[in-house]
Amino acid sequence: MGVITKITKQVKNDERYNLFIDGKYAFSVDEVVLAKFGLRKGLEVDELEISEVQYDDDVKKALNKAIHFLSYRMRTEKEIRDHLKDSELDGAIIGEVIHKLKDMKYIDDLEFAKAFTGTQINTSDKGPGWIRGELYRKGVDDPYIEEALDAFTFEMQVDKAAAISEKLMKKYMKDSFMIAKQKIEQNLQRKGYPGAVMKIVWETIDTDRDTDEQWDALYHQGQKAHRRLSSKYEGYEYEQRMKQTLYRKGFAIEKIERLLEVLKEEE
Incomplete structure (x- = not known):
């Protein structure tokens, strides 16, 4: 048993108060905890009461x-739990905090999943698989993830994947169509687009290359192979x-034979 002999406001944090018991500093508490327990000068407190006050203050902090x-x-x-665990807080305190945050409507994993999905749809080129993986990593339950992904319709996925593919097709003009297609599909897979979307994409975007573009790609790859192989x-x-090298890169054998003639003439 002891008596609170003095209560002072902290200089650097005016929401916290220092308590002195029997003339000696004991501990500090938040002003909300101070008011909740009716702590005041002259109040007698025992060890159990002090323990309850400190526990409540730990929860408030x-x-x-x-x-x-x-x-x-x-x-x-999950993100909040992990953040609090990093501070080495007691599991019971973390549980209390999560309960309070839910009561305050500060935690709602379904709303988080919907907001996160909406942001990715509107501001990124990520597909549903990538979004699903990120939400899972953040601890969102599967039913919430699937409900949130309902907003990312199949038509929207195709439109986004088609835009990515058209852009990449220009980037890979120096590759054969077969290699360009493989690279684009790998890119779409990394971004989380399913095979069904890719199938529709190849049916909708313009993948035709004129004769000059096909030759330019073959000539570019042929020059690279020539520099590497002619010295050996x-x-x-x-x-x-x-x-063998150019065939594996997706070029027709008759085109390769024509290229070899051209390279021989250029020597």
Whole structure:
């Protein structure tokens, strides 16, 4: 048992108060906790009461920490739990904070999933698979993820994937169409677009290349292969190596043979 002999406001944080018991500094509390327990000068307190006050204050500090974390952007329950665990807070205190945040409507994983999905749809080229993976990593439950992804319709996915593909097709003009298609599909897979979307994309975008564009791509790849192989091989073996290399890159064998004639003429 002890008596609170003095209460002073902290200089650097005017929402916290220092408590002195029997003339000695004991601990500090938030003003909300101070008011909740009716702490005042002359009040007698025992160890159990002090323990309850300190526990409540720990919850308040953790709550303030969580709210500050939320002030930058929306967070999932898992993100908040992980943030508080990093501060080595007791599990019971974290549970209390999560409960309070839910009561305050500060945590709503479904709304988070919908907002996150909407942002990705409107501001990025990411597909549904990538979004699903990110939400899962952030601790959102599957039903919430699927409900949020309902906003990303199949038609929207095709439109986005088609725009990406058309842009990349221009980037890969120096590759054969087969290699360009492989690179584009790999890119779309990394961004989270399913095979069904890719199938429709190839049916909708213009992939035709004129004769000059096809030759430019073959000539570009042929020059690269020639620089690498001509220093190691000659004659029949050189030609076979060139044919194998360019055929694997998706070029027709008759076009490759024509290129070899051109390269020979240029020497």
